[in-house]
Amino acid sequence: MGIEWWQILLLTLYAGYQICDELTINSSAGSAVFAGFISGLIMGDMKTGLMIGGAMQLTVLGVGTFGGSSRIDANSGTVLATAFSIGLGMNKELAISSIAVPVAALLIQTDILARFTNTFFAHRIDKHIEDHNYRAIERNYLLGALPWALSRALPVFLALTFGGGLVNTVVEYMNNELSWLATGLETAGAVLPAVGFAILLRYLPVKKHFPYLILGFVVTAILATVYGDVSAVGGAVSGLSEEFAHNFAGLPMLGIALIGFGIAAAEYNRSMNKPATAGGTSNTAVEEDTTQSIDDMKGEILDDEL
Known part of the structure; x- marks a missing residue:
C-alpha cells in the first residue's frame, strides 16, 4: 500500500500539534489512544490505529511527568507504528514492540532538547517583563510552542519520509530469516499493556482500597x-x-x-x-x-x- 505524501504531511502536522495540546489545551488530543485514532483515520484503517493507540495508552498508564521530568513519547510512537503497520502491512504487535516503544523511548532526547531550547524564550520574556513590553511577552510565549512542535514533527516527518523502505526491508527479513525473533517481539508487544497496569497498581492506594x-x-x-x-x-x-x-x-x-x-x-x-x-x-x-x-x-x- 505505501504511505502517500499527503498522509505524511497530515501525520507530521498532528505530531507537532499533539504535544502542544498535551502541554496547554489538554483536550485529550495529546494521548496515545487519540493518536492512534487520528493516525488510523488518516491511513484509512481506524481499527488498527485504535488498537495500537490503546495498547500504547495502557503501556504508559502508570507513568506520569512530575515536575520537569520527561517520559517516553507514546503519542509519536503510536503515530509511526500505526503508519507503518497499515502502510506496509506490518503486524500490530510487531509494530508496537519494534517501532512504537523504541521510538517513544528515543524521543525522550528530543523532549529534553525542546525544554532546553525554550529557555531562550523564557529569558527573553524575563527581559520584556522588566521593560513592561507586554506584546513581546505574548509573542515570545507563543514562539515557545515551536521547539515543542518541532521536537515531535521533525522526527516523525523524517521517519515517514526516509524510513519506509528501511522498515519494509527489515520487516520482510524478520518475517523470513528471523521469524523466531518476530514472534518474540509480537509476544512482547502483547504483554506491554500488562506492564502499564502493573506500574499503575504500584502507585495507586491499593492497600487502602x-x-x-x-x-x-x-x-x-x-x-x-x-x-x-x-x-x-x-x-x-x-x-x-x-x-x-x-x-x-x-x-x-x-x-x-x-x-x-x-x-x-x-x-x-x-x-x-x-x-x-x-x-x-x-x-x-x-x-x-x-x-x-x-x-x-x-x-x-x-x-x-x-
Missing part, C-alpha cells in the same frame, strides 16, 4: 463470562433467524465502567461527608494513627486523595 480491587476483578470476570455466553447464544440464534442480529460485544465493558463509576461516586461522597474528629483526641493517638497510615501506604502516591 483493596476491597474495591477484589470487587472489580470479580465483577469483570462475571460480566465477561455472562455476556460471552449470551453472545454465543445470540450467534447461534442469529444463524437460525435472520431477524435476530443483536451485538452484545460492548456490554461487559459498559457494565463494568458504570459499576466502577457508581462505586467511585459513593466513595467520593463518603469521604466528603466524613465527620470531623471528635474533640479531646490525644495528640499521641493522632500521631500513632498518622505513623501507621504512612507505614501502610508506603510507596503509594496520595497527593490526589481527599
